[in-house]
Amino acid sequence: MRRNKRLSGEKAYSILTVDDSPIMTSALSDYFQRSGYEVDTENDPVAAIEKVRNGNYDILLLDFMMTPICGDKVIEEIRKFNKDIYIILLTGHKSMAPPLKTLRELDIQGYYEKSERFDQLELLVESCVKSLKQLKTIREYQEELNKAYETMNDNYMEMIHAMRLLVDARDVYTRGHSDRVAALAVKIARRMGMSEEDVRQIRLAGLFHDIGKVGVPDGVLLKAGKLTDEEFDVIKQHPEKGEKILEALSFFKSVAPVVRSHHERIDGKGYPDGLKGEEIPLESRVITIADAFDAMTSDRHYRKSKSVKEAVSEIEKNRGTQFDQKIADIFLKIVQETGTEDLDKYFK
Numbered sequence: 537m538r539r540n541k542r543l544s545g546e547k548a549y550s551i552l553t554v555d556d557s558p559i560m561t562s563a564l565s566d567y568f569q570r571s572g573y574e575v576d577t578e579n580d581p582v583a584a585i586e587k588v589r590n591g592n593y594d595i596l597l598l599d600f601m602m603t604p605i606c607g608d609k610v611i612e613e614i615r616k617f618n619k620d621i622y623i624i625l626l627t628g629h630k631s632m633a634p635p636l637k638t639l640r641e642l643d644i645q646g647y648y649e650k651s652e653r654f655d656q657l658e659l660l661v662e663s664c665v666k667s668l669k670q671l672k673t674i675r676e677y678q679e680e681l682n683k684a685y686e687t688m689n690d691n692y693m694e695m696i697h698a699m700r701l702l703v704d705a706r707d708v709y710t711r712g713h714s715d716r717v718a719a720l721a722v723k724i725a726r727r728m729g730m731s732e733e734d735v736r737q738i739r740l741a742g743l744f745h746d747i748g749k750v751g752v753p754d755g756v757l758l759k760a761g762k763l764t765d766e767e768f769d770v771i772k773q774h775p776e777k778g779e780k781i782l783e784a785l786s787f788f789k790s791v792a793p794v795v796r797s798h799h800e801r802i803d804g805k806g807y808p809d810g811l812k813g814e815e816i817p818l819e820s821r822v823i824t825i826a827d828a829f830d831a832m833t834s835d836r837h838y839r840k841s842k843s844v845k846e847a848v849s850e851i852e853k854n855r856g857t858q859f860d861q862k863i864a865d866i867f868l869k870i871v872q873e874t875g876t877e878d879l880d881k882y883f884k
């Protein structure tokens with residue numbers, strides 16, 4: 537008894553057999569139908585192209601010598617719109633076969649010299665079926681992977697959103713500060729020619745640079761008057777607190793050191809580690825400038841905002857002491873292009 541290619545619940549593989557001899561197509565059709573395949577036949581090579589275009593075949597058994605066009609021409613046309621169908625080229629007598637070079641150049645999976653018996657052809661078809669099954673499995677895995685990636689990405693975006701709300705919830709006066717710092721820092725980073733991955737890190741670091749403030753008591757964070765030294769010391773803990781929070785989340789781990797160092801100064805007088813110059817992570821040096829610019833141009837509960845011009849000249853004045861000279865220069869170039877009229881432009 538012939539094996540059936542249709543396993544339970546599985547669709548039968550479909551074959552289109554194309555030959556200008558109806559005797560040949562009907563012999564092939566009988567043979568492969570008995571083997572459990574779905575078989576369709578076509579005796580006109582031009583009509584066969586349209587059949588492939590409109591049908592859903594897995595395997596094409598294609599005669600080479602046909603009129604008005606030969607098998608190689610049919611393949612050429614089919615490959616313009618279908619790269620998936622497996623093609624086995626059938627030739628009559630050896631002397632009529634296309635040269636090996638032509639066969640190699642054709643995008644086909646097999647080549648078969650016609651004979652009375654089709655068992656060798658059946659083996660070729662079976663190996664196509666095996667590849668098709670493997671391909672299907674690979675595609676299914678790929679789809680699952682893509683779905684898993686999408687879910688992960690959704691979770692990630694949700695977490696970012698939740699954390700942003702958390703940062704903003706603490707202090708109405710600084711609401712939007714993190715978004716603005718992230719936007720400006722990204723602008724500077726792009727201008728510096730950073731890679732897209734580094735820019736992504738900068739954006740995250742900008743969004744969460746002050747997340748450690750969730751650990752600062754309201755009495756200190758929201759105090760209207762001048763802070764005492766002790767209170768200021770508490771505020772100064774926010775970069776380390778932020779680092780701890782971000783370190784706990786694998787998604788954000790890589791930006792934790794950037795956040796730790798966002799209040800360092802080039803001259804070593806910053807906190808928490810008193811790092812100098814290039815000891816400070818590059819990303820932190822970018823965030824520092826964006827952070828200072830936004831802080832100066834926003835109203836805070838303890839002071840009024842500076843104008844764009846005043847804030848810019850403050851950054852210019854402190855190049856090489858508080859701010860990285862080169863990064864500050866890049867920021868100043870952005871200022872030249874953006875002008876000082878419209879503050880919002882810096883965060884777009």
Ligand SMILES: [Fe+2]
Binds near residue numbers: 745746774798799
């Ligand atoms: Fe900060």
Ligand SMILES: [Fe+2]
Binds near residue numbers: 713745746827
């Ligand atoms: Fe900040």
